[in-house]
Amino acid sequence: MEKLIPFFGTAREHSTLKKQLLNVCDRTLLHGISLQGPEVKEFEKEIGAFTNRQYAIAVGSCTDALYFGLKSLNITTGDEVIVSAYSFVASASCILRVGAKPVFIDVNENGNMQIENVRQAINANTKAIIYVHMFGLLENAKELQELAKSNGLSLIEDAAQAFGAGENSCMAGSIGDLSCFSFDPTKVLSAPGSGGMLLTDSTDIAVCTRELRYHGKTEEGINEQLGYNSQMPSITAGILLEKFKYEEKSRKRRIEIATHYIRELSDTKLGLPPMCSQNNHVFHKFVIRSDSRDDLKNYLTKLGIPSLIHYAKTLPEIPLFAEYKEPVNNLLNAKKLSQKALSLPIHAYLSDEEVSRIITSVHRGIKLLKNKN
DSSP states (O other), X not given: OOOOOOSSOHHHHHHHTHHHHHHHHHHHHHHOOOBSOHHHHHHHHHHHHHHTOSEEEEESOHHHHHHHHHHHTTOOTTOEEEEESSSXXXXXXXXXXXXXXXXXXXXXXXXXXXXXXXXXXXXXXEEEEEEEOGGGBOOSHHHHHHHHHHTTOEEEEEOTTOTTOEETTEETTSSSSEEEEEOOTTSSSOOSSOOEEEEESOHHHHHHHHHHHBTTBOTTSOBOSOOOBOOOBHHHHHHHHHHHTTHHHHHHXXXXXXXXXXXXXXXXXXXXXXXXXXXXXXXXXXXXXOTTHHHHHHHHHHTTOOOBOSOSSOGGGSGGGGGGOOOGGGOHHHHHHHHHEEEEOOOTTOOHHHHHHHHHHHHHHHHHHHHHO
């Protein structure tokens, strides 16, 4: 087997930035404020300015940020929250955590919400919409904001995969009542562990989230509500601040690689992500769609090219959500994606040679599978 191409670029990123990151660790360890230190406050300030949000609250994970967001909006038992049927489990598990009902709707071929499906799912019990930017693609932001506003619904932006994305005047992290980012090690801005952030322009939501992230404690030091321990370590915030300096450069490189993939694979019968002229797709993942997905994946593995399946099941097919399963024919695109989607390596630390090797291998795999059939 040929030399393995890394699916994620984390190790290469850390090797490249080793000196800067170790300096951050030294500074943070020496001041001794392990939690809620100056790095956390500075990181919140930077990301708030980046997204033009009034408040940015760092927490332990995007999963917690989504949950805290629903709690701060008083979503509770008997309420319904509309969410995509095709996403990572955390996009909907937060709804169960507050006792509400997830209402799963179909997506388009890119994995994002279809506006008409959202409109049809709204009823008297609907209180909110969780708007997921699948794989880093931001689309239909303005239309969805208008739909939520006209129906008196809260809009929660799950921007876990879309840091740095923008569509016209809308930027990921700035949409709706509140937005949530993930800094998981696999994300485009990655922590050395877990990390997340909630962003909002609402003082009430910000105050509630700050209390929830640390045992429900108010600014006066009184534990008034049941809270959690979801603090971002100072060393995590410091490393994220350092990596943030290179975010634009990394984003441009991923878009460059994705553009090359799309151009060179356009003569195949693969389903491909849309070609984007601006930053509305930041390519957290590069996902192709193939009728022979599993066979192609196995072929690429033999050539030292890893690929991953995001996601093998729609959310209603996961046992956790069995109670809320809808008829499969209502989720046609979500079902197709779960059966056909395959993620190829894409990160800023892939070499041009590796990108070419991936493209060549995909072509060979398609040809081989075609001849077999």
